[in-house]
Amino acid sequence: MTRDRRLSWINGLLLPLFNVLTAFIATGIVFLFIGVDPIEATKILLYGALGYDEGLGYTLYYATNFVFTGLAVAVAFHAGLFNIGGEGQAYVGGLGIALVALYINPAMSSWIVIPLAISGGLLFGALWAIIPAYLQAYRGSHIVITTIMFNFLASALMVYVLVNVLREVGEMSPESGDFIKVSWLPFVHDVFASFGYKIARSPLNLSILVALFFSAAVWFFLWHTRWGFAIRAAGKSNEAAIYSGINPKKIIVVTMCISGALAGLVGINELMGVQHRLFLNFNYGYGFGGIAVALMGRNHPIGILIAAFLFGILYQGGAELDFELQNVSRDIVVVMQGLVILFCGGLEYLYRPVLIRFLAPIKESK
Amino acid sequence: MAKSNIAIELINVDKHFGAVHANDKVNLSVESGTIHGIVGENGAGKSTLMSILYGFYQADSGQIKVFDKDFRATSSRQSIEAGIGMVHQHFMLVDNFTVLENVILGSEGGALITQSLANARIELTRLAKEYGLEVELDIAVEELSVGMQQRVEILKGLYKGARVLILDEPTGVLTPQESDELFRIFEALKNQGVTIILITHKLREIMNITDHVSVMRAGKMVAHRETSKTNPEELAELMIGRKVLLNIKKSKAKSGKALLIAKNLEILNEQGLKRVTEVNFEARSGEILGIAGVTGNGQGSLLKALAGILPLSKGSIEIMGQTITPEIHLNPKQLRELGVAHVPEDRQKMGMIAEFSASETALLGYHNDKEINQGVWLKRSSVKTNCESLMQAFDVRPSNPNLLSSNFSGGNQQKLILAREFERDPEVLIIGQPTRGVDIGAIEFIRKRIIEMRDAGKAIILISVELEEIMSLSDRIIVMCDGEITGTVDAKDANEATLGMMMANALQPQDEPKGVKL
Numbered sequence: 001m002t003r004d005r006r007l008s009w010i011n012g013l014l015l016p017l018f019n020v021l022t023a024f025i026a027t028g029i030v031f032l033f034i035g036v037d038p039i040e041a042t043k044i045l046l047y048g049a050l051g052y053d054e055g056l057g058y059t060l061y062y063a064t065n066f067v068f069t070g071l072a073v074a075v076a077f078h079a080g081l082f083n084i085g086g087e088g089q090a091y092v093g094g095l096g097i098a099l100v101a102l103y104i105n106p107a108m109s110s111w112i113v114i115p116l117a118i119s120g121g122l123l124f125g126a127l128w129a130i131i132p133a134y135l136q137a138y139r140g141s142h143i144v145i146t147t148i149m150f151n152f153l154a155s156a157l158m159v160y161v162l163v164n165v166l167r168e169v170g171e172m173s174p175e176s177g178d179f180i181k182v183s184w185l186p187f188v189h190d191v192f193a194s195f196g197y198k199i200a201r202s203p204l205n206l207s208i209l210v211a212l213f214f215s216a217a218v219w220f221f222l223w224h225t226r227w228g229f230a231i232r233a234a235g236k237s238n239e240a241a242i243y244s245g246i247n248p249k250k251i252i253v254v255t256m257c258i259s260g261a262l263a264g265l266v267g268i269n270e271l272m273g274v275q276h277r278l279f280l281n282f283n284y285g286y287g288f289g290g291i292a293v294a295l296m297g298r299n300h301p302i303g304i305l306i307a308a309f310l311f312g313i314l315y316q317g318g319a320e321l322d323f324e325l326q327n328v329s330r331d332i333v334v335v336m337q338g339l340v341i342l343f344c345g346g347l348e349y350l351y352r353p354v355l356i357r358f359l360a361p362i363k364e365s366k
Numbered sequence: 367m368a369k370s371n372i373a374i375e376l377i378n379v380d381k382h383f384g385a386v387h388a389n390d391k392v393n394l395s396v397e398s399g400t401i402h403g404i405v406g407e408n409g410a411g412k413s414t415l416m417s418i419l420y421g422f423y424q425a426d427s428g429q430i431k432v433f434d435k436d437f438r439a440t441s442s443r444q445s446i447e448a449g450i451g452m453v454h455q456h457f458m459l460v461d462n463f464t465v466l467e468n469v470i471l472g473s474e475g476g477a478l479i480t481q482s483l484a485n486a487r488i489e490l491t492r493l494a495k496e497y498g499l500e501v502e503l504d505i506a507v508e509e510l511s512v513g514m515q516q517r518v519e520i521l522k523g524l525y526k527g528a529r530v531l532i533l534d535e536p537t538g539v540l541t542p543q544e545s546d547e548l549f550r551i552f553e554a555l556k557n558q559g560v561t562i563i564l565i566t567h568k569l570r571e572i573m574n575i576t577d578h579v580s581v582m583r584a585g586k587m588v589a590h591r592e593t594s595k596t597n598p599e600e601l602a603e604l605m606i607g608r609k610v611l612l613n614i615k616k617s618k619a620k621s622g623k624a625l626l627i628a629k630n631l632e633i634l635n636e637q638g639l640k641r642v643t644e645v646n647f648e649a650r651s652g653e654i655l656g657i658a659g660v661t662g663n664g665q666g667s668l669l670k671a672l673a674g675i676l677p678l679s680k681g682s683i684e685i686m687g688q689t690i691t692p693e694i695h696l697n698p699k700q701l702r703e704l705g706v707a708h709v710p711e712d713r714q715k716m717g718m719i720a721e722f723s724a725s726e727t728a729l730l731g732y733h734n735d736k737e738i739n740q741g742v743w744l745k746r747s748s749v750k751t752n753c754e755s756l757m758q759a760f761d762v763r764p765s766n767p768n769l770l771s772s773n774f775s776g777g778n779q780q781k782l783i784l785a786r787e788f789e790r791d792p793e794v795l796i797i798g799q800p801t802r803g804v805d806i807g808a809i810e811f812i813r814k815r816i817i818e819m820r821d822a823g824k825a826i827i828l829i830s831v832e833l834e835e836i837m838s839l840s841d842r843i844i845v846m847c848d849g850e851i852t853g854t855v856d857a858k859d860a861n862e863a864t865l866g867m868m869m870a871n872a873l874q875p876q877d878e879p880k881g882v883k884l
Contacts, residue, residue, distance in 0.1 A: 226733045226744050232722075233730065239716040242675055243708070244731040245699025 006360040010352065014359075016296055016303075016344060018351045020310065023339040030335055034327055041321060041328070048320025049313040055320065057188065057202025063312030064204075064269045067211040069290025070308050071218050072125075072263035074299035078222055079255035080235035085132060085147025086263040087287025088154030089125040093264020095161060096124025097271055098176055098278035101183035102166070113182045118210065118268055125264015126257040128154060133256030137249035143256070151287070162280060175279035185273040205273030207265075214262060215301040221258075231255050263287060292337060295345040311337070372434070373398040373530050373561040374419070374450075379428035381414055388414040390585040391428070396530070396578075398433075401552055401562045403572040403593070406582030407605055407805030412565045415582070416532050420452045421445040432530070451523025455534045457515050461508040465501055466490070469522050486525065493524050497554045512660070513544035520551065530561040537571060541660050542833065542866035549575050567806070569598040570834075581605055606807045614810065616817045619841040622651035625686060625794050625825040626672070632680035633664075633671045641667035642849045645681075649794065649825040654816065656840025656857070657829045660869050664849035665829045666711055669798045672827065673708035674698040686793060702731055707787035711798030711829065717783040718771045725753035725767035727779075728786050760785035761811065777808030784812060788819060795819060795826045801835060813839060833862055847871035 028038035049059045069086040076083035083089075100120040104113050132146035159174065166176040188204045222228035234241035234251040241248050270282045293311055297303030318333030343350070374396040381389040388411045396402045406412045417423045419430070421439030430437045432448045439445045442452075459468050466486055475482045487503060494500050501510070501517050510518070516536060523531050537545040552562055552575055564576060572579050573593060581589045581604040589604045626649040633642035642664040649655045659665050670676040672683065674690075674697050683690040686704045690696050698708065708731075710716035718727040729738070729749055738748040753767035760781040762774070771779060780800065787795065800816065801809040816839060820826055830836050836843055843860050845853040845868035853868035 224744050224746065225742050226739055229726070229729065229733045229744060233719060233726075233733075236719045236721050237715060239712070240719050240730060243673070243698060243710055243716045244733065245674075245697055245702065247697070 003360050007356070010355045010359060012298065012303075014355055015348070015351060016298070016307075018355070019343040019348065020296070020340060022347075022350070023336065023343040026339045026343070027332075027336050030332075030339075031328075036325055036328060041325065044321055044324050045313070045317030048324070049317035053200035054202045055316055057200065057204040058319075059309070059312040059316040060208055061202060061204040061269065061274070061312070062315040063308040064208045064211045065266050065286040066289050066293045066308035066311045067215060067304060068265040068269070069263050069286050070293030070297060070304040071214060071290075071301065072259045072261075073290045073294035074297070074301070074304060075218060075222070075231075075262060076255055076259040077294060077299045078228075078235045079231045079251055080238075081133075081136070081252060081255060081259070082144050083129070083147055083256065083259045083263075084144050084291065085129060085150050085260070085287070086290045087283060087285075088147070088151035089128045089260040089263035090266035090283040090287050091151075091154040091158050092128040093121040093125035093261075094267035094271055094278055094282060095158065096120035096122075096127075096264060097267040098166065098179070101179035101272060101276075102176060102278075104180055104183065106180045106182060108182060110182045110184075113180070114185065114272070117183050117272055118265070121264040121267045122261040123264075126261040128264070129256040129260025130253065133253045136256075137252040143252075159280065162278065166278060173279075176277050179272065179276045183272055184276055185268065187273075203274040205269065207269040207273045210265065210268060212305075214265065215305055218262070219301040227254075263290070289337065292341045292345065295348075296340065310340075314340075371398055372396070373432070374563070375431040376415070377429040377431075379415070379418060379425045379430065381411075381418060381423060381425050383414075387585050389418070389425070392582075392585075392587045394580055394587060394590075396561060396563060398529075398561050399556060399559045400577040401556055401564060401575055403564045403566065403576035403579040404582060405565075405567060405569065405572055405579060405601060405605060407567070407807070410582040410605070410805075411585040412582055413534060416452065416534060416563070416565060419445065419450060419532065446526050446528070449527060449529040450532065451520075451526060451528025451530065452532045453516065453519040453523065453534065453536060455536075455538060457519055459507045459515060459518060462506055464504050464506055465510070465518050465521075466503045468507055468518055469525050471522075473526060489525060490521060493521060496558060497524070497551060499524075499551060499554075511544075512539045512662075513541075513547065516540070516548065517551070520555075524560075528560070530563065531555065532563045532565070534565045535567070536564070537566070537568065538831075539661055541869050542862055543870060545571070569601050572601065573598060583607060602806060606805070614813045614817060614838060616839075617821070619653045619820065620823075621653035621841065622823060624648040624650050626827070627684040628672075628681070629683075630681035631668070631671065631678060631683070633667045633676055634679050635667045635676065640679075640849065642671070645846075645849075645851055647844055647851070647854075649827050651793070651825045652820060652823045653841045654820050654826040654828055654839050656836040656843040657827065657846060658833060658836045658843055658865055658869060659831070659846035661831050663846050663869075665846050666798070667849075668846070669708075669711060669796060669827075669829050672796050673706065673710070674701040698731065699734070702790075702792075705791075705793035707790065707792035707795045709783055709787050709795070709797040709800060711802075713776070713780055713783060713799075713802070718779055720770070720772035722771055723768050724757070724762075724771055724774065724782060725749050727771040728753040728756050728767070728782060730786070732786070732790065756782060756785035756789055759789055760815070775805070776803040777805045780804050780812065781808060784815060788815065793824060795824055796829075797826060798829045799831065800828070801830075801832070833865055837862070837865070845869055 031038040031041050048055050050056055069090060072086050073083055097117050097120050100117040128150060132143055132150055135141040135146050136143040162174040167174055168177045185205045185207055189199050189201050192199050222232060230246045231251055233244060234246055234248045238248050266283055266286050271278060289311055293304055293307040297307035314333055314336050318330055321328045321332060322330040372395050376392055376394040379389055379392045392415060404412050414423065418425050421442045421444055424440060432450065437448055466483060469490060470482050470486045490503060499517050499521055501514055501521065507515055507518060520531065536548060540548065555562060566572060576593045579591050579593050580587055581601060583605055628645060628647050631642055631645040635641045645668065657665050667676055671678055677695045678690060678692045680692060685706060688704060714720065738745055738752060750767050757765040762778050762781045800812050804812065816826065828839055837857065837860055840857045843855045843857055844851050845865055847869055848871065852871045
């Protein structure tokens with residue numbers, strides 16, 4: 001193996017692996033402090049997330065959300081933009097989905113309604129990203145600041161819409177009525193059942209296929225189209241982009257639209273797939289989780305799939321921990337996530353010098 | 367040689383960077399009180415060697431002695447203490463600090479700097495007198511000319527007690543007159559017993575100013591010579607390991623019709639500052655038009671406007687029958703479609719993307735081409751073959767399209783960019799600093815290719831800060847100073863002295879030599 005190849009293995013695989021392991025060890029120490037046996041906790045976590053059909057279903061269902069927001073962050077990242085607004089874009093995307101799913105003609109076929117509802121999510125997510133993008137491109141306001149502010153705006157807007165517009169008459173809780181049935185995405189256990197296989201019920205639904213489709217689409221778009229090339233060029237060097245006849249301002253707006261649209265898909269899993277209604281804070285935490293997923297997945301769709309799966313495990317396993325151990329609350333997931341972000345993001349290159357010294361020393365490569 | 371006479375001695379100094387053997391058992395001894403030149407191509411290891419001396423890097427093995435004491439610096443502070451001062455290619459000055467403040471930076475001596483400022487003032491006045499380094503002390507550095515800023519750097523080194531001064535490509539940013547002034551300072555320093563190590567790739571300077579010269583090639587020290595006993599041809603041959611043509615032969619230009627006509631151009635830079643005013647010229651087919659000038663006198667903005675990166679604020683450019691005005695802007699893509707190729711001045715930032723593979727860098731500006739796109743699909747295989755053929759045409763090494771652009775040497779990066787721009791058969795070529803940071807072997811190659819394009823009937827606009835390059839390639843030369851054209855000369859009538867005067871806009875009408883129009 002040449003040294004370059006070894007280096008890419010170190011950067012692409014070993015580093016994230018070591019970082020995750022470190023995060024787990026650090027979590028283990030936290031467990032020790034609260035009087036929980038870390039090995040026991042790991043067993044519960046892994047069994048809860050992967051050990052049986054239902055747990056695995058939940059894990060994949062959580063992972064689906066992270067794939068969408070992870071892809072959103074990654075696409076923006078390739079254009080040199082840090083989209084912190086996945087949270088808000090996912091939320092408003094949900095509104096787009098709900099508007100189609102609530103008001104479409106119920107006599108229409110699912111084959112038309114579902115793509116339409118997905119388009120609603122894409123469109124509204126994109127719209128929520130376009131204003132920060134415009135402000136960054138043409139007015140110089142920093143996208144990080146504006147997208148954070150747009151998360152708060154989204155939150156306020158959705159409360160207003162749910163309380164004053166979509167809430168059904170006589171209903172106390174701020175949520176919409178049920179979606180029209182043709183807009184529901186089938187559960188995976190139902191699909192399996194129709195083929196005669198019986199698996200445990202879980203919220204896992206066909207939106208996972210949508211997530212896989214968009215992962216492939218993002219990969220193709222970024223690395224195998226001229227537009228993806230333009231985005232990556234603009235992300236790496238503004239000057240080289242202008243030199244090449246690429247308009248970086250346009251790139252900012254277009255990329256953020258794509259990013260927002262991808263985040264807007266969280267709703268198809270949560271709303272069309274599981275809850276079949278629009279409600280408050282259905283997006284909670286997935287937008288920010290997407291940042292960690294993209295970071296860990298090195299902004300590559302394959303990495304994002306892996307990282308999203310890991311986060312799914314943390315979510316589902318964490319819930320299981322909460323259930324099984326009385327001195328652990330679900331917040332431990334947030335602690336674990338935080339540690340993963342710390343070690344995969346903030347301390348990304350912690351082990352790099354050591355790994356290089358042992359695995360790809362300079363002398364040998366001559 | 368008496369032992370005490372050696373200022374710096376390197377014995378078998380060895381340094382690796384990744385797979386690169388930057389310094390391979392380098393030996394060097396520099397006599398105290400002399401000017402010692404170190405020449406070598408880019409990437410020969412000169413800068414690494416000096417960085418080791420200055421404590422930026424540590425040698426993997428080998429021994430260094432400074433004034434007979436063992437020396438192993440892990441920071442620049444230790445080097446300063448040992449009496450070594452360095453003037454970097456890019457100045458390390460704080461622009462909005464005064465000269466005085468810049469000089470005491472790093473040796474403030476206490477929380478209140480009033481006392482050290484006062485001390486420094488006395489000391490600097492003495493140094494300035496002793497070495498002929500007059501600089502106004504209370505002026506902000508940003509208001510000084512480049513030549514003056516360099517003096518501040520030298521003063522900084524002397525103030526910190528340097529007995530050995532290392533200068534890395536000090537004349538790259540100077541007019542010929544400023545360079546001569548610098549060399550006078552060198553002489554004064556030498557007479558006071560200061561040792562000077564001059565790193566350069568300009569053989570003329572080596573011949574003019576140094577006492578000894580050492581040649582590096584591919585990390586090795588290949589020769590030491592007394593300057594008086596060598597000549598530029600021998601040094602060039604030592605540097606690249608074979609004979610080179612320093613002057614490229616070219617036939618007489620057969621200029622045809624004007625393909626690009628610039629009228630009354632006024633151009634603002636990205637910050638909205640006026641950089642070019644009242645510029646008129648035309649570029650004809652089969653001719654190389656050289657634009658000379660010291661860096662930062664508007665040539666850069668002119669180049670960008672010609673390539674469609676900056677808009678015009680006044681005037682017009684006619685290119686291939688199309689007219690560009692402040693109202694009608696053509697972007698770089700539209701200009702490429704018209705047949706305008708652009709080799710940018712800043713290769714690293716604009717001409718390529720360091721983190722992209724060579725095949726992707728070879729695509730910049732042409733990623734919409736029909737040959738490599740099929741519907742929405744950017745065909746990787748075509749991208750690769752495109753790059754392979756460019757690499758073959760311009761002898762880019764290593765010829766591996768998947769290698770990161772940053773992993774190529776400066777010369778090979780430039781060859782790849784030139785290949786990308788030349789191989790599409792453009793009609794007008796706008797070329798900025800074609801050989802900046804490029805090794806001699808590649809310089810020869812690149813210049814030949816530019817002349818080939820001229821002979822193929824292309825109109826070429828060449829911008830370079832290297833006068834020697836402008837003079838050896840151009841058929842007509844215009845000189846810019848402070849955004850205006852200060853002279854137009856036929857290449858056959860040009861000489862360094864007059865061009866230098868025009869570059870400083872110091873040519874009086876009565877000095878006007880034959881053939882110079884002002």
